[in-house]
Amino acid sequence: MTQLFEYAPAPESRSIVDVAPSYGLFVDGEFVDGSGEPMKTVNPATEEVLSEVAVGTDADVDRAVRAARRAFTRVWGPMRPADRGKYLFRIARLLQERAREFAVLESLDNGKPIRESRDVDVPLAAAHFFYHAGWADKLEYAGHGPDPRPHGVAGQVIPWNFPLLMLAWKVAPALATGNTVVLKPAETTPLTALLFAEVCRQADLPPGVVNVVTGAGETGRAVVEHADVDKVAFTGSTEVGRSIARAVAGTRKVLTLELGGKAANIVFDDAPIDQAVEGIVRGIFFNQGHVCCAGSRLLVQENVHDEVVASLQRRIGTLRVGDPLDKNTDIGAINSAEQLARIRELSEIGEAEGAHRWQPACDLPDRGYWFPPTVFTDVSPAHRIARDEVFGPVLSVLTFRTPDEAVAKANNSTYGLSAGVWTEKGSRILAITDRLRAGVVWANTFNQFDPTSPFGGYKQSGYGREGGRQGLAAYLRSTHP
């Protein structure tokens, strides 16, 4: 075990955040009671109840959709595009001003390290609003026809892994293109969406343009199935995506899906091993592995397998697991007891099927939901840990000998969201990325995101793109061409 320096605790203060004892729904510019039985949201690092949050029923969702429709027809649709853009710029600035508050709240509610919520989630969320703000009055240049129109009311359901960032990915393009929104945040991580609702008020965004209806699966279903929703956007599991695609079948609703993944991260023998190891760590342990595009299948060229695995294990031994609010923390808490159970179950299946489990010596806190960084070696492509999305800090290592074999193994998945390629040879990067059936390919890097860069999957990882000019298509009814 690598000798770690003793770091003094460096916790971020939570005093910047006022967590209210209870929250309502945000409908038509007001916080209102929900008709459902309220739910509790907990800090997954301590199991402390943070707050009680309203649960929206069909009737609440109906109210929100009506508000969104009214706002679309009376205010947001007719508004000068430049003014719509200015509202988005305002929101971007407010997110930047309140960045620390959002980061602390996100880490409290989600369990992710403050280092990531502070340096990735919140700045990227602001960047998404900033980027899309500029599109609002330039849509005729976006390549979706000369007079592209919004769909109307967008119903959006987002996951718990990047609560604020996924909100930004959904809300910013919807608003920039002139749609209004009913957003259903994840059951376990509603708090930053509710703080965002407050930001909408602070920005004087007209009532009804953004509505936030909290709740669990039933609330999401009500949003997706509401007859007056024109566009549905979902990020989450392939299983739920499938049921949503069934639910909108035969309707006029436009649908985009960002679903699961099982990304191959391919390391050739000429790759700079130290950099590759950093990339592998970033690929699978970023956000506790709660990342749909996580590099969860490591494909290593056989002749460097032992070297890569040894170096990887040495590096993993230095990762600090623990208090998400500590600025030294690399890996925070698993988001929920349910998710922890799934990670444990799949890991046990991994061992039962004959793969070899390795975990560093690492002290985990007594309370909260924790899972140490884990590497499985001797994995075969048929093993469930090589096929199923674990959505946790669990890496499966497979080997290959030739580029053809690497491509075949990488593409041997029902998913096709992302992939990684590590090699010093430029022509090989281009040849391999050409042949990978995945929507995002990171070469000699991993898990990079930017609002100008479209993101989305092939195959059962979903359809539609988010970000960039291509991402706008989801929110526009293109006239012609």
Add this chain to the structure above:
Amino acid sequence: MSERLAVRKTFKLYLGGAFPRSESGRTYAVTDHRGGFLANAAHASRKDARDAVVAARAAFGTWSRATAYNRGQVLYRVAEVMEGRHAQFCEEVAAGEGLSAGRARAAVDAAVDRWVWYAGWTDKLAAVLGSANPVAGPFFDFSLPEPTGVVAVLAPQRSSLLGLVSVLAPVLASGNTAVVVTSRERPLPAVTLGEVLATSDVPGGVVNLLTGDAAELGPWLAEHDDVDAVDLTGAPPAQAMELERLAAGSIKRVLRPPAEEPDWSADPGLSRMTPFLETKTVWHPKGV
């Protein structure tokens, strides 16, 4: 003088570059718009549809990785060969759709021209739909459109040639391979198009034509795990919703049917290509 006895035709499927009979042995009589006998067509079965998917999947690698320049030339060649069969197409379109000679000729002209139009798109899609993304960091980051894979097409029921070309050519131009269920009542222009394709440098399996019943074959294709996308343009209206639901099982891309069969002479824009394209984004660090 005794009249020459006509040679009656029994057509077969076009599948994997060959012309097999239906595995089921079934055929059905094709009549003109007044009910007069025209020919016998193969009545494709579920097994034929599955064979067609296998052929389309096998051809996908070659076709999708051919250069755009090459694909464009092959598609242009289809137009050239179609032009050579102009009279035959006119006759079949007129008989099947009940059009006057002049209107049938206009439809065939438009179909050939439509093919030429799509032939010219192969090497422009990347420039029009792709992008260099100015990300906030030291990265070279670009996005390119790529074909989604095997597309199952339920061809329009009314417009037997122009409609067929309008739904098939965009699938090919964007680099996909196709399994097409032709118009049930008016399959002959599709059969002739198969003969054109077979002699036009289009690799076997890139296009597979199933004469038969969309209502019967549609569910198998919509449900098939190795079909990446489905175009429901010619689906029976009462069945379209069920087909879309079946397609959800494997997260297929779905092009929904229009409320009614559109005016195929209108400029289609990109609307029939983009549903069958993925966007791939590639990141690489910049540094010295």
